[in-house]
Amino acid sequence: MAASTSYGKAFGKRLGARSSGYASRALSKAMLAVTELRYDDPQHVLSTPPVEEDAFVVALHLKFFPRYRYWENDRPARESSLLPGQIIIYDIKRKPIFHLNDSFHSVHYYFPRAALDAVAEEAGVPSVTDLHYNPGVCMDDPVVRDLTFTLLPLFADPQNVPRLFMDSVLVGVAHHVACRYGGMRVRPVTAASGLTxxxxxxxxxxxxxxxxxxxxxxxxxxxxxxxxxxxxxxxxxxxxATPHQWLLRRRIELAQMLLRDPDLPIPAVASSCGFSDQSHLTRVFTAKVGMTPAVWRRECRK
Missing domain, CATH: 1.10.10 (Arc Repressor Mutant, subunit A)
Structure with missing residues (x-):
């Protein structure tokens, strides 16, 4: 089977857009992915069809697209507008294409059939047979919208995004999509007493x-x-707290302990606490503590 052109760099190249993304193996039997696309120079041509595969893409649009002209299996859908904060679903088997007549900014979640099957298997329920949607019509989905907004700042440096966090978001979106658009019915999670x-x-x-x-x-x-x-x-x-939130808390606690040693360089503190570099430590530390590591160190010495 040819490599997918519905996520990552291949996706951006196919549409002539700038791309940034993350691919996850959180589900051992399938790939999940999310890609941010920015298309700034409309060419007024039809998009290149994706490589055909049994997969879906759920896209959240972040910019108004006034004249959305869309085709599936060479059949045109009714012309519509894509509104910021709304989603649209694509079935890659149906050879979706659209007219590149305006700029756009969007975030696309890639869910192959095997990923939806794995979500259903983990939940102990029957597989999702299809996702239900109207071709070319956008929809309100607060869950996908809010989760996507938490990801937006991370696309600037996807290599330094913790897998624990991205895995949680992608599995969460896949589960939501399978339930809302695939009709998956799950039993309540039996974790009322928490962890032992x-x-x-x-x-x-x-x-x-x-x-x-x-x-x-x-x-x-x-x-x-x-x-x-x-x-x-x-x-x-x-x-x-979620595992990711607890991870950040643990990182900050360790950083504060190490910063009390005036001879330990801040870049070494960053490395010891799992941050990619000093600037990464500074961004997270400042957001959580309210001051930079250097200022916090000076305050401790007073």
Whole structure:
């Protein structure tokens, strides 16, 4: 099978757009991906069709697209407008194309059939047969919109985004899409009592041992003998934060401890705490503590 042209750099190249994205193996049987596209120079031509595959793309549009002319299987949909903050669904099997008659800015989630099947299998329910949508028509979806807005600042440097966080978001969006548009019906997650003591200790040990955030969510859940859905709900119930939020808290606590040593360079502190560099530490530390690491260090010495 030819490589997909519906996510990542190949996606951007196909449309002549700038792209930035992240691909995840959170689901062992399938790839999940998210791609930000910026198209600034309209060529007024039809887009190149994607490589045909059994996959869907769910796109959130961030800029008004006034005359959206769209085709599936060479059949035109009714002309419409794409509104900021709304989503549109594409079935790649149907050879979707559209007229590149205006600039756009959008974020696209890539879900192959195998990913939706894996989500259903983990939930212990029948597979999703299809996603239901009207071709070329955008829809309100507050869940996809709000989760996407949390990702937007991260596309500037996707290589330094913790896998734990991105895995959680992509699996969450896939689960939501399967339920809302695929009719998947899931049983309530049985995690009312949260994590047991040994599960909580083990989870925190693993996160602390992987402060760069590159521990896969699936591996963390498996260590606790739970599905990803069960683990995320139980962890938040027990700890009061998501695994990613607890990771950031642990990073900051360790950074504060190390910053008390006046002879330890701040870049070394950043490296020891799982940050990619000093500027990464400074951004996160300032957001959480309210001052830069250098200022915090000086305040501690007064």
């Amino acid at each position: 003591r040994w599960q909580q200790v083990r989870a925190k040990e693993l996160i602390s041992a992987n402060l760069d955030g590159n521990l896969p969510l699936a591996a963390l859940a498996a260590e606790c003998g739970m599905s990803m859905r069960q683990f995320l709900k139980a962890f938040k119930l027990s700890v009061g």
